Amino acid sequence: WAIIGMGMGGKGLAAELGLAGYRLRVHDINDDEVRDIGLNGGIKVKGREKDFAPVEIATTDLQRAVRGTQVVIVCTWGTEHARVARDLAPLLVDGQLILLIQGNAGGALVVRNELNRAGCRAHVDVAEFDGYPYMMTVLGPDSVLLTTNKESLQMATLPATRNEAVMAMVGEAFPMAKAAPNILHTAFADLGAVLHVAPMVTNVGFVESDREYHHYGDGFTPSVIRLGVALDIERVAVSRAYGIPAEP
Numbered sequence: 001w002a003i004i005g006m007g008m009g010g011k012g013l014a015a016e017l018g019l020a021g022y023r024l025r026v027h028d029i030n031d032d033e034v035r036d037i038g039l040n041g042g043i044k045v046k047g048r049e050k051d052f053a054p055v056e057i058a059t060t061d062l063q064r065a066v067r068g069t070q071v072v073i074v075c076t077w078g079t080e081h082a083r084v085a086r087d088l089a090p091l092l093v094d095g096q097l098i099l100l101i102q103g104n105a106g107g108a109l110v111v112r113n114e115l116n117r118a119g120c121r122a123h124v125d126v127a128e129f130d131g132y133p134y135m136m137t138v139l140g141p142d143s144v145l146l147t148t149n150k151e152s153l154q155m156a157t158l159p160a161t162r163n164e165a166v167m168a169m170v171g172e173a174f175p176m177a178k179a180a181p182n183i184l185h186t187a188f189a190d191l192g193a194v195l196h197v198a199p200m201v202t203n204v205g206f207v208e209s210d211r212e213y214h215h216y217g218d219g220f221t222p223s224v225i226r227l228g229v230a231l232d233i234e235r236v237a238v239s240r241a242y243g244i245p246a247e248p
Contacts, residue, residue, distance in 0.1 A: 002026070002069045004062070004084055005076035006033040012136040013075055013101065015043045015144045017173060018053025025057040027065035034058040036142035046139065047146040063091050071097045071169060074111075078104025078192075085111040089118035096124045097169055099155075103128025105187040108158040127157040127166045130186035133174055154180040154189055188239035188246045194232045199224050 001017065003010050006028040014026050014037075028034050037043055038058035045051050059065050066072050066088065074084050081100065088098065092115075100107045108128040115124070131153050137145045155177045157166045163179040171177065180186050199219030200207060207213050220228070232248055239246035 001071040001073065002065045003073045003075055004028075004065065004088075005074060005080070006030075006037070006058075007075070008136070008138050009101065009132055010073075010075040011043060011138055011144050012132075012134050012146065013073060014055055015045045015053045015136070015146055016134060016149075018042060018055060019045060019048055019050050020173065022173065024053075024055045025059070025065045025069065026055055027059055027062055029060060031060050032141060034060065036140075040142055042142075044140075044143040045146060046144070047136075062087055066091050066096075069096065071099060073099045073101055074107075075101050078107055081107045081110045082114045085114035086118050089115050089120040092120055092122040092124050094123045096122065097166060098124060098126045099166075099170060100126075100128040101133070102131050102192075103156075103183070103186050103190065104192060105190045106183055108156070108183050108186075112158050125157055125162050125166050125169075127155055127162075127170075128183060128186050129174075129177065130154040130156075130180070130189040131191070133176055150176055153177045154186050156180040156183040156186040158183055184242060184244050188235065188242070188244050191232075191235075194228050194235065198228050198231055202227065 001022050002025045003013050004027050006026050010026065014024055018024050026034055026037060037055055042052055042054040045053050057064060076084055098111060108126045112126050133150050133153055135148045139145055153176050157163045160182040167179050199215060202224050203219045206218065236246045236248050
């Protein structure tokens with residue numbers, strides 16, 4: 001398996017999947033994110049019985065990362081999904097899966113459209129999660145602290161007729177994942193706008209200062225929580241208007 005994007009999310013995935021025995025390659029456009037992982041052959045882990053997750057290849061060369069892989073996990077910012085899809089388009093082969101962790105509200109549609117625009121001829125699956133499966137902290141470029149795993153996530157494939165086949169590929173690695181009817185369900189379940197955007201915008205001065213900012217501990221004051229609740233009420237209302245039974 002290949003993991004594209006080795007920020008916090010990518011490092012957590014590499015740690016969990018590496019500990020579980022999956023053969024991994026990791027990629028980032030920033031050499032600082034993968035250099036030490038490559039030198040040490042993996043990621044140092046705290047919070048689990050085992051303390052080291054092996055990684056076969058850590059590289060800034062995308063072709064080297066994805067050649068011969070079955071699953072390509074994209075763990076970049078959602079704003080990077082289109083660029084990653086364009087870069088992957090000439091490298092993909094039949095039978096591969098592009099899995100967005102997470103989809104950031106319809107990322108699978110963005111990736112599918114970009115692959116088509118780039119003339120990708122490979123028959124690949126594209127799927128997205130509606131959230132990130134773990135809670136963890138990055139301790140260093142090649143070190144993470146793993147804490148808890150989420151109890152449930154939704155996964156949807158585009159087209160949805162491929163849900164069963166994709167679940168067969170990744171279900172064992174992500175036992176908390178359940179197939180959603182389609183990507184509207186995963187898109188409206190994505191809580192990024194509520195949990196990330198509102199606190200970051202309302203605390204932008206704090207975030208940009210030299211002080212250490214703890215997103216949930218510092219960012220969620222009573223006023224920000226009220227704003228988040230209002231945003232969530234709107235998310236649920238729009239979702240239900242489309243016939244998607246989103247929960248508040």
